[in-house]
Structures are given as structure tokens and as C-alpha cells.
Amino acid sequence: MTGKTLYDKLWDSHVVKEYGDGSALLYIDRQLLHEVTSPQAFEGLRLAGRQPWRTGANLAVTDHNVPTTDRSQPVADPVSKVQIETLDRNCAEFGVTELGMRDPRQGIVHVVGPEQGTTLPGMTLVCGDSHTSTHGALGTLAFGVGTSEVEHVLATQTVVQQKARSMLIRIDGQLGPGVTAKDIILAVIGRIGTAGGTGYAVEYGGEAVRSLSMEGRMTICNMSIEAGARAGMVAVDDTTIDYVRGRPNAPTGALWEQAEASWRELVSDPDAEFDRVVVLHADEIEPQVSWGTSPEMVAPVGSRVPNPFEEADPVRAQAMHRALEYMDLAPGTPLTDIPLDKIFIGSCTNARIEDLREAAAVVRGARVAERIRQALVVPGSGVVKQQAEAEGLDRVFTAAGFEWREPGCSMCLGMNPDRLEPGERCASTSNRNFEGRQGQGGRTHLASPAMVAAAALHGHFVDVRQLP
Amino acid sequence: MEPFTRHTGLVAPLDRANVDTDAIIPKQFLKSVQRTGFGPYLFDEWRYLDHGEPGMDCTDRPRNPDFVLNQARYQGASVLLARANFGCGSSREHAPWALKDYGFRVLLAPSFADIFYNNCFKNGILPVVLDEAEVERLFQAVYAAEGYQLTVDLPEQRVVTPGGEAFAFEVDAFRKRMLLEGLDEIGVTLQEESAAIRAYEQRRRQEAPWLFQEEGRP
Numbered sequence: 001m002t003g004k005t006l007y008d009k010l011w012d013s014h015v016v017k018e019y020g021d022g023s024a025l026l027y028i029d030r031q032l033l034h035e036v037t038s039p040q041a042f043e044g045l046r047l048a049g050r051q052p053w054r055t056g057a058n059l060a061v062t063d064h065n066v067p068t069t070d071r072s073q074p075v076a077d078p079v080s081k082v083q084i085e086t087l088d089r090n091c092a093e094f095g096v097t098e099l100g101m102r103d104p105r106q107g108i109v110h111v112v113g114p115e116q117g118t119t120l121p122g123m124t125l126v127c128g129d130s131h132t133s134t135h136g137a138l139g140t141l142a143f144g145v146g147t148s149e150v151e152h153v154l155a156t157q158t159v160v161q162q163k164a165r166s167m168l169i170r171i172d173g174q175l176g177p178g179v180t181a182k183d184i185i186l187a188v189i190g191r192i193g194t195a196g197g198t199g200y201a202v203e204y205g206g207e208a209v210r211s212l213s214m215e216g217r218m219t220i221c222n223m224s225i226e227a228g229a230r231a232g233m234v235a236v237d238d239t240t241i242d243y244v245r246g247r248p249n250a251p252t253g254a255l256w257e258q259a260e261a262s263w264r265e266l267v268s269d270p271d272a273e274f275d276r277v278v279v280l281h282a283d284e285i286e287p288q289v290s291w292g293t294s295p296e297m298v299a300p301v302g303s304r305v306p307n308p309f310e311e312a313d314p315v316r317a318q319a320m321h322r323a324l325e326y327m328d329l330a331p332g333t334p335l336t337d338i339p340l341d342k343i344f345i346g347s348c349t350n351a352r353i354e355d356l357r358e359a360a361a362v363v364r365g366a367r368v369a370e371r372i373r374q375a376l377v378v379p380g381s382g383v384v385k386q387q388a389e390a391e392g393l394d395r396v397f398t399a400a401g402f403e404w405r406e407p408g409c410s411m412c413l414g415m416n417p418d419r420l421e422p423g424e425r426c427a428s429t430s431n432r433n434f435e436g437r438q439g440q441g442g443r444t445h446l447a448s449p450a451m452v453a454a455a456a457l458h459g460h461f462v463d464v465r466q467l468p
Numbered sequence: 469m470e471p472f473t474r475h476t477g478l479v480a481p482l483d484r485a486n487v488d489t490d491a492i493i494p495k496q497f498l499k500s501v502q503r504t505g506f507g508p509y510l511f512d513e514w515r516y517l518d519h520g521e522p523g524m525d526c527t528d529r530p531r532n533p534d535f536v537l538n539q540a541r542y543q544g545a546s547v548l549l550a551r552a553n554f555g556c557g558s559s560r561e562h563a564p565w566a567l568k569d570y571g572f573r574v575l576l577a578p579s580f581a582d583i584f585y586n587n588c589f590k591n592g593i594l595p596v597v598l599d600e601a602e603v604e605r606l607f608q609a610v611y612a613a614e615g616y617q618l619t620v621d622l623p624e625q626r627v628v629t630p631g632g633e634a635f636a637f638e639v640d641a642f643r644k645r646m647l648l649e650g651l652d653e654i655g656v657t658l659q660e661e662s663a664a665i666r667a668y669e670q671r672r673r674q675e676a677p678w679l680f681q682e683e684g685r686p
Contacts, residue, residue: 016661016664016665016668017661017664019641019642020641021640021641021642022640023640023642023643025657025661025664025665027665027668027669027672029679036498036499036560037559037560037561039501040501040502040503040561043501043503044654048652048654048655050654050658053665054669064498065499077499079499079500079522079523080499082499082501083499083501086501120678120679122676122679123679128559128561129558129559130557130558130559130583132559143583144559144583145559145583145586146559146560146561146564146583146586146587146590147503147561148561148587148590148591148653149586149587149590151654152653152654152657155654155657155658156654156657156658156661156662156665157665157669158657158661158665160642160653160657162640164582194486194553194556195486195552195553195556195579195581198553198579198580198581198582199582225557225583228553228556228581228582229582230582230583251678251681255677255678255681256678258677258678259676259678262676294486294488315485315551315552316485318483318484318485319484319485319486322484413490413495413558414495415495415496415498415499432488432490432557432558434488434490434491434557435490435491435513436490436491436494436513437490437495440494440513440519
């Protein structure tokens with residue numbers, strides 16, 4: 001008999017009942033809630049006269065709609081205001097703990113969970129948000145669900161799941177200087193495509209992943225969904241244990257000892273077999289920039305916008321034509337020649353302390369280029385913001401001409417007032433370059449925090465490795 | 469939930485790969501706290517030439533004449549024929565809510581994104597995976613014949629063309645049952661599995677007590 005993968009172990013320890021068709025009723029240890037995908041779930045409970053199965057297993061945070069400007073002011077957008085207040089009201093009514101807009105711990109749900117120790121290794125965790133895959137970095141089985149499933153988890157603490165196939169994405173060797181976790185995951189998506197991981201649970205491994213901090217691992221797991229995989233995960237090691245120790249909701253004392261011993265088992269057995277293995281060599285990964293309207297439309301910074309006429313597959317060629325038209329780009333244009341209008345450093349992909357440190361290191365002592373209309377830094381949480389301020393990073397950014405904002409999802413999806421105007425082009429540390437994602441008619445280029453920071457200073461992308 | 473057994477309807481072809489849920493229902497409409505009323509804003513940025521906002525009356529908004537759902541021959545379509553990786557991106561259930569509210573009951577594509585696929589079943593929409601070649605043939609057939617209809621039979625798990633040709637499809641037993649009977653999945657779980665869930669929790673409290681210490685803590 002072959003060994004178990006990390007995914008097998010997490011799955012097996014949470015099966016309440018097998019249905020015999022590959023699906024099972026899976027126990028959910030933790031659910032994170034936010035204001036956009038929860039109102040209809042709470043309403044469903046109310047209409048059916050149901051109570052949460054285990055209230056304490058839920059934590060709510062407002063993040064998608066919140067303004068990133070002065071929080072002492074009321075929310076200006078009346079529709080956003082209703083949604084935020086609906087979450088407040090639902091949490092009060094059902095007794096769910098909420099980190100509301102004015103709580104110092106408030107932030108993006110996928111930054112807050114790990115930071116507070118609400119996410120722990122070995123858990124199953126869901127949230128009505130596709131970037132829930134982020135939490136897999138802690139050796140957690142974490143995936144996004146729809147609102148009906150949010151309600152199902154609230155009411156039963158379980159969800160019916162089809163077991164996925166397993167994929168190992170192994171990044172061998174060491175990353176070169178200036179190349180980061182974001183470049184790894186963009187390169188992976190460029191390789192396997194946005195549907196490459198569909199139907200799979202992905203484990204990331206190899207020397208380059210083992211060498212990453214928890215923040216870097218979260219960046220990679222976060223964008224599993226951009227590769228089509230609902231769940232991404234990294235095996236537990238010292239980095240994981242050191243990150244979790246001392247978090248506000250992490251176990252302590254004897255319970256910690258017991259938990260740690262159990263978490264150490266959360267690795268794929270040496271003889272475990274994966275349904276698919278993808279190998280990339282870290283030393284071949286260069287800083288990446290997306291040029292199109294799908295995260296798979298990505299290329300090394302030193303390359304040019306590709307030519308759809310050279311694409312053999314007609315469906316892909318058509319998608320490329322459409323993307324270049326939307327992005328207003330001509331084939332053959334060097335990626336470093338594309339002029340930018342706005343800069344966004346933030347999102348659940350890249351708004352943790354390490355991301356801000358990387359960006360600040362590039363920015364220190366320089367100025368945002370003339371042509372940039374707005375450059376935003378939006379910390380992932382109140383805790384990240386405080387830490388950054390304690391390190392003086394806020395002053396590095398503001399001295400250079402960036403705006404230093406309050407935490408939230410912000411311009412990653414523009415549900416709050418932070419968004420692109422039609423035709424504006426943005427270098428962004430976020431995760432999606434879909435048409436209209438950052439604002440109707442807006443054009444998004446995805447890259448790492450260091451690359452986006454450097455782009456802010458030059459008004460176009462530059463290769464961070466070539467900076468003095 | 470509305471049960472689904474057999475459905476015959478007009479087919480609309482959406483000839484793009486990787487249609488994401490941001491395109492199906494843009495972010496500004498996600499601010500609604502309701503489950504209904506999203507239909508008029510389905511594919512808002514592709515369907516209209518102006519910028520849509522929640523609550524807007526769409527009757528007189530300028531339409532994009534090139535967008536497939538604005539063409540006269542596809543009015544009343546209830547079967548959407550699409551390309552690979554349909555529904556990728558965000559987990560927003562607003563996407564199937566909008567498709568359902570517009571009138572779609574069946575989606576046909578070579579592949580769907582996982583979360584979206586799952587969300588469809590919760591809302592009485594049947595997403596059907598056919599292979600690339602079959603989908604390509606259906607695109608040609610729809611373009612060739614105005615008023616082209618397909619019959620989708622869930623009990624038999626097949627899609628039947630007007631000429632009587634049938635394409636088989638897969639669907640797992642649990643989802644099929646929920647959809648056929650239009651069951652409230654939460655009600656079913658509570659009724660059939662409450663004891664199993666409690667037994668699981670009891671065992672886990674022994675094995676991994678730290679997972680239960682959250683109760684009552686901020």
C-alpha cells in the first residue's frame with residue numbers, strides 16, 4: 001500500500017460519512033465569514049428557524065466593502081453601508097464573533113485568520129471566498145465555498161465534498177535575487193493554465209517552497225484558485241510551527257505540545273503518489289508580469305507581448321486577440337515599455353508585512369513617477385498596519401508619494417471607492433486581471449510587491465534585478 | 469429548491485473560453501443582500517454599453533448589439549452553450565443566481581470551474597460537461613439553425629439534439645438526487661446525519677481538543 005498525501009490525511013481525518021460516489025460529508029473546523037457572501041446564508045437560517053451548529057467555530061470580518069480612508073467617518077456608499085451593517089446585525093443576532101470595521105484586528109479575512117491563530121494546521125476551513133486556499137499554507141485543508149454552502153456549514157458544521165485528485169507542484173532549487181513567491185505562482189499558472197488545477201487539490205513542495213516564509217507560502221496557496229484548484233497546501237515544518245506559536249488563538253501549554261506533535265505528522269508520506277506532478281526549477285523563474293485578462297496570460301518581465309497569430313489553438317488565439325484589444329496592447333511590445341497610470345500594493349495575495357517590507361525596500365528614498373495618478377498601499381490588516389508603522393514603512397511610502405490606507409480588499413476588486421477608471425492601467429500586487437476586475441474598463445497587470453513598487457518609481461515595469 | 473428532471477429549451481452560444489464570475493455578474497451587484505433580482509445585470513459589462521449600478525432600471529439602457537444575448541434569435545434561451553473553464557474566478561453564488569434569474573436552467577461546456585459547478589446544483593441549474601468535440605459540434609449546429617433547441621435529461625444523463633442524437637454526461641449520485649428531488653440539502657443533512665456529526669465531534673474532542681477551544685473566545 002502506498003503512503004498518504006497531506007491532502008489524504010487532512011481529508012481522512014474530517015470525513016463524517018462517505019457517500020460511496022467519491023463524495024463525503026466533511027466536518028469543517030472553522031468558517032470565516034465576510035459581508036458579501038454571508039447575508040443570504042444568515043437569511044436562510046432565519047427563514048428556516050435554524051441556529052448555527054457551533055457558533056464558536058465561526059469568525060466574521062468586514063473587508064470587501066470597507067473604505068480604506070478615515071474610519072471615524074460613516075461609510076459613504078449607502079449600498080455598501082447596508083451590507084456592512086447587515087453583517088454586524090447578523091453576527092449580533094446569531095452570536096458570531098465579528099472583527100468589525102473599527103476593530104484594530106480587522107483586515108482581509110485571509111490575512112486575519114492565520115494572523116490571529118484562528119487558522120491552525122490540520123484544520124478544515126471554509127469561507128465564502130475563492131481565495132480561502134490561502135490558509136492551506138499552514139497545512140490546512142481550506143477552500144472557497146458558495147453562499148449555500150456557507151449556510152450549510154453554519155447549520156451543520158459540515159459540507160458535502162467530492163474528493164479531488166492530487167497534484168504536487170514541486171519547485172526545485174533556489175530562487176534568484178529579486179524573485180519572489182508571487183513570481184513562482186504566476187510562473188506556475190503560466191505553465192499549467194487557469195484550468196490546469198481544476199479538480200485537483202494542490203500541494204506545493206520542493207526546496208524553493210521549503211525556503212519560503214509563511215507569508216510567501218500564503219501568497220502561493222492564495223493563487224491556487226487562479227490555477228483552477230480550490231485548495232492549495234504546504235506541509236508543516238519548523239517555519240509553520242514557529243509562525244503559529246504565540247498567536248492569540250493558538251493553543252498554549254500542554255495543549256500546544258499535543259497539537260504540535262500532531263501537526264508534525266502533516267506531511268505527505270515519502271511513498272505517497274500524486275495523480276499529477278509538475279516540476280519547475282526555481283533558478284529559471286524570472287520576475288513575472290501579466291499582459292492579458294487571465295492570470296495565465298503572464299510572461300517574464302524581459303519579454304514582449306505575445307502575438308496571437310502565432311498561437312495554433314483557435315480558441316486560445318481568439319482569447320488572446322480579445323485580451324490585447326481590451327488591454328490596448330500591440331503584439332511585440334516589450335513589457336517594460338507599457339506606461340502605467342495607477343499602482344496598487346495590497347490584497348489577500350500580497351499585503352502581509354513581508355510584502356510591505358519588500359516593496360518599501362525598493363521605494364526607500366525614491367519618488368513615485370510623475371505620470372502615476374495614484375499609488376496606494378493598503379495593508380492586509382490592522383495588525384500588519386501597526387507593525388509596518390512601528391518599522392517606519394508608512395513613512396517610506398508616504399515620503400515617496402504613496403497613499404497609506406486602512407486595511408481591506410480595496411482596489412483588488414473595487415467594491416469600495418478604490419478603483420480604476422475606464423482605460424486606466426494599473427500595476428497591481430493582487431490576484432486577478434479579469435476584464436473590469438479593478439473597475440469597469442480598467443486594465444490590470446499583476447506582479448510581485450517589489451516589481452510593482454519599482455514600476456511605481458519608473459511609471460512602467462522594470463526588472464527589479466537590474467535596479468542599483 | 470426547484471427540482472430538475474428534463475428540460476427542453478432554446479440554446480444560446482457564448483463563444484469564449486475562461487468566462488469568469490466577475491464577467492457573469494460584476495462586483496457592484498454583489499452588494500445586494502438578496503438572492504434574487506440579478507438577472508437584468510447578468511453579463512452587465514458585455515451586455516450594455518453604459519456602466520451598470522445596482523437597482524438601475526435596465527429597460528432603456530443602451531445594449532451592445534454584438535453581444536449574443538442581445539440578438540433576437542436567442543431571446544428566451546434557457547440553455548447556455550459555453551467554452552472551457554466556464555465560471556472561473558470568484559466563488560460568488562451571485563453568478564448562478566444571475567443565470568437562473570435570467571432564465572438559464574442548463575449550462576453546457578467542456579469544463580467548469582469547481583466552485584461555480586458546485587454552486588449551480590444548489591440553485592436548480594444543471595451544468596453539463598461534454599467533450600470538446602461535442603461542444604464544438606453543438607456550436608456549429610446552433611449557428612446553423614435559428615431556434616435550435618436541446619433536450620437535457622437528468623435521469624437518463626443525456627443531451628438530445630433535435631435530430632435525435634444523444635450525448636451522455638456524468639453527474640455524481642449525491643448531486644443528482646438533490647437536483648432531481650429539489651431537496652433542501654441542509655434539511656437532509658440535519659435529518660439524516662445529525663447523529664453522525666455529533667459522534668464525529670465527540671471523537672475529535674478527544675483526539676484534537678485544541679480544535680474546540682475556540683468556543684466563546686473572541
